Amino acid sequence: RKEVEQDPGPFNVPEGATVAFNCTYSNSASQSFFWYRQDCRKEPKLLMSVYSSGNEDGRFTAQLNRASQYISLLIRDSKLSDSATYLCVVTLPYGGSQGNLIFGKGTKLSVKP
Amino acid sequence: DGGITQSPKYLFRKEGQNVTLSCEQNLNHDAMYWYRQDPGQGLRLIYYSQIVNDFQKGDIAEGYSVSREKKESFPLTVTSAQKNPTAFYLCASSDPLTARGHRDTEAFFGQGTRLTVV
Numbered sequence: 001r002k003e004v005e006q007d008p009g010p011f012n013v014p015e016g017a018t019v020a021f022n023c024t025y026s027n028s029a030s031q032s033f034f035w036y037r038q039d040c041r042k043e044p045k046l047l048m049s050v051y052s053s054g055n056e057d058g059r060f061t062a063q064l065n066r067a068s069q070y071i072s073l074l075i076r077d078s079k080l081s082d083s084a085t086y087l088c089v090v091t092l093p094y095g096g097s098q099g100n101l102i103f104g105k106g107t108k109l110s111v112k113p
Numbered sequence: 114d115g116g117i118t119q120s121p122k123y124l125f126r127k128e129g130q131n132v133t134l135s136c137e138q139n140l141n142h143d144a145m146y147w148y149r150q151d152p153g154q155g156l157r158l159i160y161y162s163q164i165v166n167d168f169q170k171g172d173i174a175e176g177y178s179v180s181r182e183k184k185e186s187f188p189l190t191v192t193s194a195q196k197n198p199t200a201f202y203l204c205a206s207s208d209p210l211t212a213r214g215h216r217d218t219e220a221f222f223g224q225g226t227r228l229t230v231v
Contacts, residue, residue, distance in 0.1 A: 034219050043203055043222035044156075087156075089220070091207070100144050100163065100207060101220050105155030 003027060006088050009107035017078050021107050023071040023088030030102075033064050035073045036087040038106065044087055047073075078111045085109070115140045119204050119223030125231045126191065126198060134189045134226045136204035145187035146220070148203045149173060156203065162187055191228065202226045 006023045013019050021035075033050035048055055050062040050071050061074040071088055088104035117138040126132045136145065144163045148156040158171030162181040176195025181187050187206075191198045207220040 032219075041201070041227075043225050044220075045222070046219045049219065100161070101146060101205070103148075103156045 003102045004088055004090055004104040006086075006104035007107045008105075010110060011107065012110045012112060013078055014112055015078060015080060017111075018074065018076045019078055019109060020075075021073040021086050021088075021109075023073075023104055025069050025071070025088075025090045025102070027090070027092060027102075028069065029093055030069075030090040031093060032091040033071050034089040035062055035071075036089055036103075038085045038087055040084075047086070075109075078109075080111050080113065083109055083111045117204060117206050117221050117223045119202075119226050121226060122224065124226055124228045126228060127231060129193045131190055131192050132228070134191070134202055134204075134228070136187045136189065136223055138185055138187075138206040138221070140206055140208070140221060141184070142206035142208045142221075143184070144207045145181065146205045146207075147171075147177070147179065147187070147189045148205065150201045150203060159189065159202075198228055199230050200228060202228060 004025050011019055035047040036044040037047045038044040048057050048062050050064045052064050055062045059076045063072045075082055085106040085108045087106045090102050091100050120135045146161045147159040149159055150156050157173050159173055159177050160168055160171055160179040162168035165181055165184050168179050168181050176192055178190045203225045204223045205220045
């Protein structure tokens with residue numbers, strides 16, 4: 001089982017749609033959780049951190065369920081500029097054998113006019 | 114401004130040649146990482162370092178080498194043993210939760226180096 005799994009996508013949605021991304025992680029010792037956005041041929045950039053209490057930033061809402069080891073990202077009123085690949089990232093305890101950062105493979109989103 | 118810098122942005126390698134990709138950060142981060150990304154694919158971990166003078170192999174370390182002599186620098190050498198080196202290489206740094214009680218920070222990425230074999 002992979003450490004971090006995401007919906008394979010791609011997601012093709014019309015402008016204004018609401019789209020949800022899901023991510024599960026296998027290591028219960030995972031400490032911190034993030035969503036990154038990666039545009040084509042660019043480096044990933046932090047979109048938002050994810051907390052158990054939920055985190056909202058404008059049209060974006062992230063949720064964490066530690067009991068189910070599940071992370072979600074909701075994008076409301078999607079824009080053409082939201083088209084990108086969304087990466088789920090978890091961190092493992094310092095000193096672990098796999099490095100600290102574990103990335104999902106990403107889910108590609110295409111927002112159409 | 115603090116950040117992480119990769120150079121060069123584009124690099125061309127001849128068959129049988131070793132090349133070194135630079136990665137420098139002034140964020141005072143302990144951990145640094147190298148990833149490879151092929152078109153349409155996810156990030157794959159090549160090497161990582163959680164502290165100066167120590168580094169560990171990732172999932173695809175064969176044909177690559179690294180050093181971590183200074184906290185701010187983590188260069189990656191793509192050796193001639195790497196048979197298919199054409200890819201997008203990304204360097205990242207972070208400040209993992211440590212016994213000192215520092216909180217995890219998010220990872221910061223350099224702008225990447227696009228390596229092509231000619």
